[in-house]
Amino acid sequence: MTTIVVFVESAGSTPRRASLEALGAASQSGASVVAVVTGPNGPAVAKALGAFGAAQVVVLTGADQYSPDATAKDCAAIVCELKASAFLVAASSTGKDLLPRVAALLDCTPHCDCTALRWSGSASGTRPILAGKAIATVSGGGGVFCASLRPNCFAAVEKAAAGTVTTRAASSARLAVVVDVSAKPGTKLDVKEAPIVVSGGRGLRAPESFSLVEDLAAAFGTAAVGASRAVVDAGWRPHSEQVGQTGKTVAPQLYIAVGISGAIQHLAGMRTSKVIVAINKDAAAPIFKVADYGIVGDAFEVLPALTAAVKAAKG
């Protein structure tokens, strides 16, 4: 049986959903799955992973501060020792940063931000290119199939496995180290991870009216706020919320675009969402071409009504 190594990220002692999806993709292949975790909460995170298909969990110890280059060396060494056939990460900030380094250490070519994988015969993946305007099928890339997986595109699989935990001293040679993480205020979800995204554009007219967008996101409970580039460039919203070609690429279960025209560069960042809803007062706005459901109307009238209805529906 072949082995697939998956690097698993965590928030505190909870594994991140996108990493569980990567574990799910690995176990779907039928391979034996080995998870790698690091950081001060490593042992606690490791305990949870057996339930998600990890036959073995390697905890990197002594690395309380994250170093991308040292972690890459450790992952590459584990891949080599286990003669693994593939190395997977979530296409998160950390995962996207780690994958190419591990690939280079293995002298392989990474397949970044895959939205689907196929394991029959030789492994292959599909990945959107040109900002989602085309979908490429890619394969090969050297001895180890290295891929990052776009969040929300793969299913986490609850599958009991041995979950045997071993430890390994993290590499001590470090060229770069994360010395501080200033957490987002509150428990705000990131647009890339959230299962629901409510995005606002210039149609909201002023930064203050984003409170209407925030209210709707809050009514859903598990939603993040996104924004078009126009409002980010205007300084109404932080860059971290920008969705599109020069912002974040998101693929949530539900994407709601409010007062966004649907420029090609915006669509690039959200067109793989499962369900798209558009609210725009212009019936001819291009966003309606990609929306599953549309409401033609004034955001200032529709948003409060929708927020109230979602609250009522959630009971």
Added chain:
Amino acid sequence: MHIVACVKRVPLTDIQVKVAADGKTLDTAGVEYMLSFYDELAVEEAIRTKEKLGGEVTVLTLGPADASKELRECLAKGADRAMVLPDNAWGTRDARSTAKALAAKVKELGAQLVFTGRVATDRDQGAVGPMLATYLGWACVTDVVSLELTAGGGKAKRETEAGVETVQFSLPAVLTCDKGLNEPRFAGLKGIMAAKKKSIEESTAEQVANQANFDKLELPPPRKEGRILGEGAAAVPALIQALRNEAKVL
């Protein structure tokens, strides 16, 4: 300090994509090009770093021999040298062979600091920067939104799902530039005139064969025809109904 900014020519962001007859590559007929959005940030940061700490900036591209329009623009903004590693297959080069070729040239140039874009907006990989650093054995920080440099190293901030990370790194280093790091300048008339006198150097790249296969290129499946549910707040109940019973996301 010798600083290199790596830049790539990419199709304009608003092109209508057509797949070539081979079913694997982009039909480039009529396609117009630009410097990748983030590479403009890399060039700007390289020039600012030179202005602050002194040194020399070389703009480096692996690509078509006629990338001179884009490179001249970089010279006009204040880069000292511009170098092309001519490669006819640049459109289909994989990240590893690109990174290896660039690494060899960066080493030869004796650079200490390399800026790249966060991602090139054609293949959307975000791989060449960290791979280049790994082949060189250098430090690397990706997606940099703010930077404090000193002689031996620096601190860079990057935005992640968890919040803003501060990363301390040693030099030499590769830094990949994200939006927010700077606002690229426009070339002034003086710069444009000066750039006319500079030559664009051609140099050879280490030839490394591609490893990755591009098996197929397709247009994304069209989203199934959507529905306008109605106008104004009156359409909200229909939307709730659809989200709950049809789409099953509520």
